[in-house]
Amino acid sequence: MKEFKDKLALITGGGSGAGFGQAQILSEAGCRVVLADIRQDHLDQAMAHFRAAGAEARAIRMDITDREDYRKAAQQVEAWYGSCPDILVLTAGVNAFGPAEASTFEDFDWIINVNLFGVINGLVTFVPRMIQAGKQGHIVVTGSLGGLGGCPTTAPYSASKAAVINLCESYYEALKPYGIGVTCFCPGNMNTNIHEATMTRPENLRNTGYYESADSIEMYRRHNILGMDIREVGERTKKAMEEGVVLCIPYDEPEKMCADILQETVDYCTAEGIRRKEERDRSGSKNNSQDAAELKSLADARAVGFAAAKKDLSWIAEEKRF
Numbered sequence: 001m002k003e004f005k006d007k008l009a010l011i012t013g014g015g016s017g018a019g020f021g022q023a024q025i026l027s028e029a030g031c032r033v034v035l036a037d038i039r040q041d042h043l044d045q046a047m048a049h050f051r052a053a054g055a056e057a058r059a060i061r062m063d064i065t066d067r068e069d070y071r072k073a074a075q076q077v078e079a080w081y082g083s084c085p086d087i088l089v090l091t092a093g094v095n096a097f098g099p100a101e102a103s104t105f106e107d108f109d110w111i112i113n114v115n116l117f118g119v120i121n122g123l124v125t126f127v128p129r130m131i132q133a134g135k136q137g138h139i140v141v142t143g144s145l146g147g148l149g150g151c152p153t154t155a156p157y158s159a160s161k162a163a164v165i166n167l168c169e170s171y172y173e174a175l176k177p178y179g180i181g182v183t184c185f186c187p188g189n190m191n192t193n194i195h196e197a198t199m200t201r202p203e204n205l206r207n208t209g210y211y212e213s214a215d216s217i218e219m220y221r222r223h224n225i226l227g228m229d230i231r232e233v234g235e236r237t238k239k240a241m242e243e244g245v246v247l248c249i250p251y252d253e254p255e256k257m258c259a260d261i262l263q264e265t266v267d268y269c270t271a272e273g274i275r276r277k278e279e280r281d282r283s284g285s286k287n288n289s290q291d292a293a294e295l296k297s298l299a300d301a302r303a304v305g306f307a308a309a310k311k312d313l314s315w316i317a318e319e320k321r322f
Contacts, residue, residue: 009023014037014059023050024234034060036064039200064090083135091140099209100153102310109205112159119167127139138180139175165247187227187233189227209313218304219306264277
């Protein structure tokens with residue numbers, strides 16, 4: 001997609017964080033933007049920004065795990081503008097940290113419902129409308145570098161993002177004949193408020209095996225503020241759309257970064273590969289690649305129980321409990 005002026009963009013998670021950054025950049029490029037978010041306070045803050053800028057923007061409060069909410073949102077957009085979006089940006093997501101073996105059904109249900117089914121709901125709701133409207137549009141889904149491989153402390157999250165990446169590849173090939181592009185935006189750390197995700201976790205899914213406290217959430221926040229600025233997120237997203245990139249790794253040398261991450265998957269294929277991986281792990285633990293600040297950050301995280309399991313889980317190794 002090269003032209004953004006007067007295009008209509010709907011962004012989930014658009015009230016704050018990465019979605020808000022994407023909305024800002026698309027708006028400044030000439031798009032009319034519709035912000036969809038589960039938190040009304042975030043929508044209010046974002047709308048205040050766009051009103052001050054004199055930009056055309058509207059807001060819809062919705063839960064992306066609720067298919068009826070999605071249907072109503074689609075109808076509302078069509079009532080406002082007479083058509084479905086040209087650009088669909090599915091960014092809303094959640095995460096939680098803890099040992100994989102401590103995960104509950106509810107941990108999986110919550111994270112996968114939001115990160116994967118929230119995307120599926122958006123695609124199934126809007127793709128037919130975009131095709132029927134003859135939209136020469138673009139779809140952006142926020143994945144993650146964490147979806148390119150497993151992680152022992154973010155198992156539900158990594159699984160959900162791996163599925164999202166695969167799904168984007170499928171839709172990219174499927175939607176070519178309709179002139180609709182697809183990009184999976186796969187960053188690492190971003191300066192967002194994902195540390196507050198627990199605030200919107202449904203009551204019936206609050207049974208978790210992960211330790212959580214005000215201190216561990218604050219540690220997560222301090223980690224996030226070191227990540228990519230949300231306006232850079234928006235700029236990188238727009239550039240990926242312009243270039244038609246399918247898997248957008250928004251850093252220098254993305255091919256090398258992807259190859260390095262996927263090397264572990266390659267190594268898992270053979271006994272020799274596993275030995276190579278184990279040797280790399282041993283070498284990494286013995287070298288001085290981590291500076292003092294990184295080591296202090298790791299020590300601080302352990303001190304507050306970040307990414308630890310609840311203490312009362314009897315099957316968890318003692319060093320993984322808090």
